[in-house]
Amino acid sequence: MPIFIAGSGKCFHLETSHSPFYNVLKRSVTMTYITSLEMANKIGKTKRWVNDCCAKGLVQGAYKEGNRWLIPADTRWKVGSENRYAPLPIGVSNFELAISDYYYVDKTALIKDVIDYRPQVALFLRPRRFGKSLNLDMLKTFFEKNADSKADLFSGTNIWRQGSKYTNEQGKYPVIYFTFKDIKFSNWDETLINLKNTIQLEYRRHSNILESPNIQQIDKDFFSSVVDGTLNSALWVTTLSRLSEMLHLAEEESVFILIDEYDTPIQQGHTNGFYDEVVAFMRNLLSGGLKDNPHLHMAFLTGILRVAKESIFSGLNNLYVSSVLEKRYSEFFGFTESEVKKILNDYGCGNKLTEIKNWFDGYKFGDTEIYNPWSVLNYVDAECIPKAYWQSTGSNDVIGELLSKGDTKLLDEVRGLLLGGSKKAYVDTAVIYPEVIKNPSSVFSFLLMGGYLTIEQSETMFDGNMMCELKIPNKEIQLVYEKEILSRQDSMMTQDRAIAFQTALMTGDAIELQNVLQSFLKETISYYDAAAEGFYHGLILGLSATLYRYYEIQSNREAGNGRFDIRLKARDTINPNFIIEVKSVKDELPETKIKDKLTACAEQAVLQIDAKDYAMDLQGEVRKIGVAFWKKNCVVISK
Known part of the structure; x- marks a missing residue:
């Protein structure tokens, strides 16, 4: 059959489709190919799984070009019988592992923005579990020069479709990578030991530079003293700048410095009383590596707080701070709504968008609406059970x-x-x-x-x-x-007490509600010099606040012909509304008169709810509760 190749002016006649030359021409003329990553995303598998199938000859028409597999785009996938969807990368911060063995939400366009804007030193500030560590490891994997190329990991990703300006940057630079996320110790001595250990591990990772003829003996001696821990204590803060210098000399390329969760040791220092020591160490370590460093290509740090007023970044005129207020890079930390929709559709729960939006959306980074990625992944993995995944x-x-x-x-x-x-x-x-x-x-x-x-x-x-x-x-x-x-905020307001209050209120059990409040008062009122009506009002308001998911909690507002104390307005038509009027008896009472006086006041409170028409604008069932207090005693009347 004749095949014309556009622009060649030549016609090739192939007599058999079994000819290797025929297959090559067919690839270039009639077929559209996609990478194994693109196919993995298409069928809900991992890249590694697709590559294994190709290597075993299970994918018709697939061929290897360099380190990557290319697969006909119209391949009808019939291999394997495993579950359709790849595992979710919950807690995975290793980029190579995430993109090879898990469902990966493509954030590689961050690399394009980094190359385009080229901030010499950038600080990414985001809440915990919003993808900072995974993104930083992605930058490391992309930019770091390795004996074994990592280019195949990026084939089929957003960054690989941007052209040679960006792909030529892959695997080009030496990279220094520190992570301080596990530096969580209760004293300065242990913290310093582990900071030094982190530095030592990174030095060991770059031990091959000692073979370079560009590294002088004095540098080799310094390197060895870091690795064996004999370095003078005053010189540990110089280790970042010295390593960047040695890498630049050995590799003849300027250096990337990546530091994950730089502020974790600082928070521990604040909590445990060694704040000044850790701030001084971090200030000197970072300023040496980041300030006026001729060996630095770019540096990226992640954390929650900037800690600028401690002069940790003093003199860094080249510092770009990307906080939750900034528009640039806003879509790369956390999931956008389009990404969440795709995850839900891919895992067969596209009808859960409203629920997942109510539970895990609501963040605004710059001008981008963001979902909590940790919670979204856990929610989908748990078969769409909504709960507070992030708090733990x-x-x-x-x-x-x-x-x-x-x-x-x-x-x-x-x-x-x-x-x-x-x-x-x-x-x-x-x-x-x-x-x-x-x-x-x-x-x-x-x-x-x-x-x-x-x-x-x-x-x-x-x-x-x-x-x-x-x-x-x-x-x-x-x-x-x-x-x-x-x-x-107060050891008195325990979860057990809140649940007991909720149960008694929702079941309409006035006696049990009275018992709950009575028990609470006997255990807690000694915390206060006096028990004015404001205290009792605050007590019931605080207990009622735990019902916010089902009620709009209102306090001291105008309604009808007056101002009610507390009103629980149901958010749906199923639950009843509650109006609670609080009375406090200030007179001194003999023991025999307490119950009668409190009962009369509680009944008066219920009558006031009707007389003032506090329920005028409420729809559905309304339960009226009068509560009267005297010191550690109370009576509840419900109507």
């Missing part, structure tokens, strides 16, 4: 500390957020750990940077920071506040 991934110690030490105003503002409100606050992206405790205005900056709040509206201020309207992003974080944060 790290410590909320700093937030627990600030709420336990916060004043009444701060606690009221946090309660307001939990009940669905918002807070207007000045957001300083350079907030530091000590300020979180000392300066109440910095609390909300920390909560935003840590992923506990999101931006509803914002306005840029004269100093480059923002005045933002902040709110809790989704149901998952509401649960985090309830279980991990608000519960720490």
Whole structure:
């Protein structure tokens, strides 16, 4: 059969389709080929699995070009009988493993932006578990010069479709990579030992440079003293700059420096009392490697807080800070809605978008709507069971500390957020750990940077920071506040008590509700010098707040012909509404008169609900509850 090759002016006649030359021409003329990664994404398998099938001859028409397999795009996949979908990369921060053995959400376009913008030093600030470590390892895998090429890992990805300007950068540079994510120790001595160990491991990884004729003996001696731990204690802070110099000399290319979770040791220092020591070490280590370093090509760091006011980045005029406020790079950390839709469709749960949006969406990075990637993957992996997956991934110690030490105003503002409100606050992206405790205005900056709040509206201020309207992003974080944060503000408000209160209220059991409150008072009222009506009101409001998922919690608002104390307005038509009126008896009473007096006051409270028509605008069933208190005693009347 004759085959014409465009532009060649020649016609080839092949007599048999079994000719190898025929197969080559057929590939170039009549077939469209895709990479094994593209095929893996198409059929819901891993790249490694597809490559294995090709190597075993199970894929008709597949052939190997260099290190990568190419497969006819119209191949009808019939090999294998395993489950259709690849495993989800929950907790996987190794890029090569993620892209080869797991379902991979392609974030390689970050590499294109890095090459285009070329920030000499960039700091990516995002909440924990939003893909920082995986992205940093992706940069390492792409840019690092290796004996074995890693180019095949990127074939079929977004970056590989961008042209030679970008693909020529792959595997070109020496890379220094530190991760401090596991430096979590309770004292400075152990922290320093493990910081040194991290440095030693990276030196060992680059031991091949000692064979370079460009490395002088004095550098080899320094290198050896790092590896064997005999380096003078004052010189450990110079190890980053010295390694970059030696790599540049040996490889004759400038160096990438990548540091993951640089601020983890700093947070531990704040929590455990060695803050000054760890800040001094990190300041000197990083400034030596990043400031005016002629051997540096680019550097990327990840963390949650900038810690700028501690001068860790002092003098770094080339520093670009990518926080949750910045538009650039905003889509690369966390999942966008289109990515979430694809995951749901690929795993057969496309009808769950509304639920997953309510639970794990709500973040706004720059101008991009972002879902929590850790929670999305866990949700899909758990067959779409919604719960707070993120709260168990790290410590909320700093937030627990600030709420336990916060004043009444701060606690009221946090309660307001939990009940669905918002807070207007000045957001300083350079907030530091000590300020979180000392300066109440910095609390909300920390909560935003840590992923506990999101931006509803914002306005840029004269100093480059923002005045933002902040709110809790989704149901998952509401649960985090309830279980991990608000519960720490007061040891009295235990989860058991909250559940007992909810059960008695929802079942309409006035006697059990009275018993719950009575027990609570006997155990806790000694914490207070006086028990005014405001205390009792706050007590019931705090217990009611745990029902926010089902009710709009309202307090001291106008309705009907007056102002009610507490109202629980059902969010659906199934649950009843509640109006709770609180009375406090201030007179001294003999033991024999207490119950009668409290009963009369509680009945009066119920009558007031009717008389003032507090239920006027409520739809559906309304339950009216009067509660009267005297010191450690109470009576509940329900109607």
